Amino acid sequence: MSLIPHLNGFSLKNKLWHAEDVALSDIAKQFGTPTYVYSKKALTDAFNAYEAACVRSNGARRARVHYAMKANSNLAILNVFAKLGAGFDIVSAGELARVLAAGGSADKVVFSGVGKSKSEMIAALKAGVKCFNLESIPELTRLNEVAGSLGVKAKISLRVNPDVDPKTHPYISTGLKGNKFGIAYDDVIATYQAAAQMPFCEIIGIDCHIGSQITEISPYLDALDRVLDLIKALDATGIKIHHLDIGGGLGISYTNETPPAITDFANTLLNHIEDKGFGDLEVLFEPGRSLVGNAGLLLTTIEYLKPGETKNFCIVDAAMNDLMRPAMYEAYHAIVAVNDQSSASSMTYDIVGPICESGDWLGRDRQLKVEPGDQLAILSAGAYGFTMSSNYNTRGRAAEVMVDGGKVHLIRERETIESLFANEKLLPA
Numbered sequence: 134m135s136l137i138p139h140l141n142g143f144s145l146k147n148k149l150w151h152a153e154d155v156a157l158s159d160i161a162k163q164f165g166t167p168t169y170v171y172s173k174k175a176l177t178d179a180f181n182a183y184e185a186a187c188v189r190s191n192g193a194r195r196a197r198v199h200y201a202m203k204a205n206s207n208l209a210i211l212n213v214f215a216k217l218g219a220g221f222d223i224v225s226a227g228e229l230a231r232v233l234a235a236g237g238s239a240d241k242v243v244f245s246g247v248g249k250s251k252s253e254m255i256a257a258l259k260a261g262v263k264c265f266n267l268e269s270i271p272e273l274t275r276l277n278e279v280a281g282s283l284g285v286k287a288k289i290s291l292r293v294n295p296d297v298d299p300k301t302h303p304y305i306s307t308g309l310k311g312n313k314f315g316i317a318y319d320d321v322i323a324t325y326q327a328a329a330q331m332p333f334c335e336i337i338g339i340d341c342h343i344g345s346q347i348t349e350i351s352p353y354l355d356a357l358d359r360v361l362d363l364i365k366a367l368d369a370t371g372i373k374i375h376h377l378d379i380g381g382g383l384g385i386s387y388t389n390e391t392p393p394a395i396t397d398f399a400n401t402l403l404n405h406i407e408d409k410g411f412g413d414l415e416v417l418f419e420p421g422r423s424l425v426g427n428a429g430l431l432l433t434t435i436e437y438l439k440p441g442e443t444k445n446f447c448i449v450d451a452a453m454n455d456l457m458r459p460a461m462y463e464a465y466h467a468i469v470a471v472n473d474q475s476s477a478s479s480m481t482y483d484i485v486g487p488i489c490e491s492g493d494w495l496g497r498d499r500q501l502k503v504e505p506g507d508q509l510a511i512l513s514a515g516a517y518g519f520t521m522s523s524n525y526n527t528r529g530r531a532a533e534v535m536v537d538g539g540k541v542h543l544i545r546e547r548e549t550i551e552s553l554f555a556n557e558k559l560l561p562a
């Protein structure tokens with residue numbers, strides 16, 4: 134079985150890996166490494182795969198995608214999605230500012246997250262976001278006060294914790310009883326009743342999110358059924374729900390996972406909602422990873438090969454500060470040599486970065502034919518790659534480029550070393 138996921142936008146042509154029509158080696162030459170490389174075509178195709186289910190053949194809209202931008206919040210990526218008609222799922226005032234700077238509109242923004250601050254609520258109310266997804270009574274109480282002080286009404290949805298097992302990594306499952314997220318299933322009705330008493334909150338929706346990198350559809354259907362039951366029960370108490378936000382979480386193929394195709398996944402959920410008699414609900418999806426994950430890779434150069442007694446190390450110029458997922462979740466990312474026709478002998482390597490931590494690895498036990506100076510591409514790095522990067526070891530964050538056909542656009546410059554301590558101050562003399 135191939136360990137390389139099926140990719141759109143990246144391929145081997147004449148034994149050289151390309152992003153669309155541009156050889157990755159040319160990108161490395163022009164922009165240096167480490168560099169994140171995105172394919173505009175892959176981003177667009179993934180979005181349109183959702184749209185194919187969200188829009189009927191007569192043009193009527195069944196659902197809308199609100200891109201969970203925590204997966205990748207570069208302005209150019211947000212702008213591509215905004216132009217395609219996306220809404221956004223944000224979790225901070227910083228993300229809201231990015232949406233607005235990228236040409237997105239606030240009235241298509243839902244504000245998720247378990248710990249919104251007062252100032253974030255003010256910023257979102259002033260901008261006029263579509264909805265606040267709330268997760269507790271204290272948060273509801275605070276929003277009611279803040280909205281009251283501004284003399285406006287906040288539109289709200291409550292995030293239900295449906296207590297279903299998404300069968301994914303424990304760090305990225307969010308809809309189980311023991312998780313910090315959402316309102317416990319048995320408390321949801323009472324919490325809505327409390328919300329209905331708040332003069333500066335207007336109930337418009339209900340939402341849930343059960344986890345991330347979910348490769349099966351059944352946990353979604355379980356969660357959906359539980360939420361639809363709540364909508365019915367709420368209706369009986371006189372509380373009308375206008376929209377249902379199903380959350381994000383559809384997984385991608387990093388190696389040999391076989392998640393459902395995006396359009397099939399979205400169609401299955403939308404048909405299920407209609408079949409259960411809830412066809413007039415407005416439906417929202419909040420995908421992150423499935424829109425950007427396989428639309429990006431991290432390009433890196435080999436500094437040294439270091440043979441060892443038990444392991445051979447391939448030391449590259451990217452590190453855990455650039456791509457945290459292996460260190461944090463032991464996540465697997467396929468890694469390929471950009472030049473597939475090297476005459477070097479094939480060896481098994483651990484691919485590691487220059488950071489002073491044994492956890493600084495990007496791939497383990499990978500068979501490669503490489504020499505120092507060669508480039509590697511770490512695949513499926515478009516989601517939770519750059520956004521989770523840091524400056525650990527005073528390393529500037531990577532450059533980012535987007536390829537569109539035969540053109541390469543620099544969408545974020547490599548951070549300079551001076552910029553890393555520009556905000557620091559010495560004590561007075």
Ligand code: LLP
Pocket residue numbers: 201204222245246305307342344345346380381382383419420421422423458462516517
């Ligand atoms: N909506 C909410 C409320 C979320 O918390 C998340 C992700 C999403 C949508 C998008 O989920 P997606 O479609 O991307 O699975 N850093 C981890 C993933 C954390 C996901 C957190 N929440 C990783 O690298 O795997």
